[in-house]
Amino acid sequence: MKIHLVSGGCGFVGRNMVKRLYNTTNDTILFIDNLLVGKHPSEWLPEAKTGDNKDIEVFGDGRLLFLKEDFREFLRNATQNDRYIQDTYGLEFDKFTDVFHFAAIVGGRATIDGDPMMVAMDLAIDAEFFYWATRHKPERILYPSSSAAYPVDLQAEGNAIALSETDIDFKKMGEPDMTYGWSKLTGEYLAHIAAKYYGLSVTCIRPFSGYGEDQDLTYPIPAIAARVARRENPVEVWGTGLQGRDFVHIDDVLDCIFVAMEKIKDGTAINIGMGRLTTFIEIIETLCKIAGYKPEIKRLLDKPVGVFSRYSNMDHVNNNLGWRATISMEEGMRRVYEAALEKEGEKA
Numbered sequence: 001m002k003i004h005l006v007s008g009g010c011g012f013v014g015r016n017m018v019k020r021l022y023n024t025t026n027d028t029i030l031f032i033d034n035l036l037v038g039k040h041p042s043e044w045l046p047e048a049k050t051g052d053n054k055d056i057e058v059f060g061d062g063r064l065l066f067l068k069e070d071f072r073e074f075l076r077n078a079t080q081n082d083r084y085i086q087d088t089y090g091l092e093f094d095k096f097t098d099v100f101h102f103a104a105i106v107g108g109r110a111t112i113d114g115d116p117m118m119v120a121m122d123l124a125i126d127a128e129f130f131y132w133a134t135r136h137k138p139e140r141i142l143y144p145s146s147s148a149a150y151p152v153d154l155q156a157e158g159n160a161i162a163l164s165e166t167d168i169d170f171k172k173m174g175e176p177d178m179t180y181g182w183s184k185l186t187g188e189y190l191a192h193i194a195a196k197y198y199g200l201s202v203t204c205i206r207p208f209s210g211y212g213e214d215q216d217l218t219y220p221i222p223a224i225a226a227r228v229a230r231r232e233n234p235v236e237v238w239g240t241g242l243q244g245r246d247f248v249h250i251d252d253v254l255d256c257i258f259v260a261m262e263k264i265k266d267g268t269a270i271n272i273g274m275g276r277l278t279t280f281i282e283i284i285e286t287l288c289k290i291a292g293y294k295p296e297i298k299r300l301l302d303k304p305v306g307v308f309s310r311y312s313n314m315d316h317v318n319n320n321l322g323w324r325a326t327i328s329m330e331e332g333m334r335r336v337y338e339a340a341l342e343k344e345g346e347k348a
């Protein structure tokens with residue numbers, strides 16, 4: 001029996017990964033989340049046919065096992081006792097097959113700039129995670145770094161370039177984006193050490209701005225889509241709106257993860273993006289075109305906006321992994337807009 005572990009499994013990327021694994025394999029998935037920001041699975045998974053097993057809640061056909069726990073607590077217990085899960089929760093299995101480590105403090109720009117020390121807790125989560133992984137030795141590990149790990153001076157107005165994997169070099173470092181970028185960069189280093197010194201199979205990804213229909217409203221795309229679905233006029237944008245990102249749909253992010261895990265084992269990180277820079281004004285215009293109205297745009301200049309331009313060079317992934325994103329920005333915005341419209345309808 002294959003059993004996969006998804007930490008942060010009730011967050012945005014985690015939820016999508018749990019559903020993907022459930023729908024595309026016959027494997028069992030244990031997912032752990034302290035619900036700090038994650039949504040309880042009863043909101044997004046089919047009801048369990050089986051009853052609860054101690055603290056583990058079961059969903060779907062019985063292959064979806066949810067544990068509400070602080071992941072660090074779990075890691076500490078599991079490091080001390082290799083039979084922790086068997087002994088405590090009565091689950092009989094040997095080793096995790098794939099481990100997807102999404103538990104993190106993220107929270108969008110307001111948290112990254114507004115509470116950097118809380119975000120720095122990611123250093124603790126990642127250190128405990130890799131320590132446990134070197135003891136437990138799962139078959140494969142996915143570590144999500146971020147485009148925030150790239151040096152910020154390569155993303156400034158007038159100086160921004162399409163960021164390539166080689167723009168991060170542990171021997172010649174630039175400055176990443178706040179504590180979030182530093183912790184992701186440190187996580188990449190731990191991934192590299194885990195592969196090199198402990199022989200683990202680790203894949204690192206640097207997603208650019210992942211978005212999707214069920215993303216939290218603290219992120220720009222769903223927030224703007226909700227404003228447009230309410231047909232607000234003016235539509236507010238943080239900053240001038242001329243700042244740009246490389247928006248990539250979550251379904252594409254997941255597709256790329258599975259390709260990368262087959263091909264990369266040594267902790268090397270790859271970009272996941274469209275390779276396209278889109279400004280927030282363009283996002284508003286695209287969403288308004290889909291909605292069929294033309295509002296004023298109100299710029300909120302006192303809001304935090306982060307770096308000016310952050311986008312990927314996808315040449316390495318396109319050419320060496322043979323992967324490219326398939327969901328266009330316009331198609332992705334249409335999906336997010338329709339989901340926002342539905343949510344507004346439910347509220348009414």
Ligand SMILES: NC(=O)c1ccc[n+]([C@@H]2O[C@H](COP(=O)([O-])OP(=O)(O)OC[C@H]3O[C@@H](n4cnc5c(N)ncnc54)[C@H](O)[C@@H]3O)[C@@H](O)[C@H]2O)c1
Pocket residue numbers: 007008009010011012013014032033034035036037038039069070071072101102103104105106107125144145146147206207208209210211
């Ligand atoms: N979403 C993106 O576009 C994107 C881009 C780059 C990198 N990433 C990375 O992917 C990962 C997941 O991001 P996300 O967007 O899903 O974030 P998210 O905030 O939606 O999900 C993180 C989840 O972790 C949980 N969590 C936090 N601390 C925990 C703890 N101590 N124990 C157990 N659970 C805990 C939260 O409750 C939440 O459900 C993060 O590492 C993030 O840095 C995401």
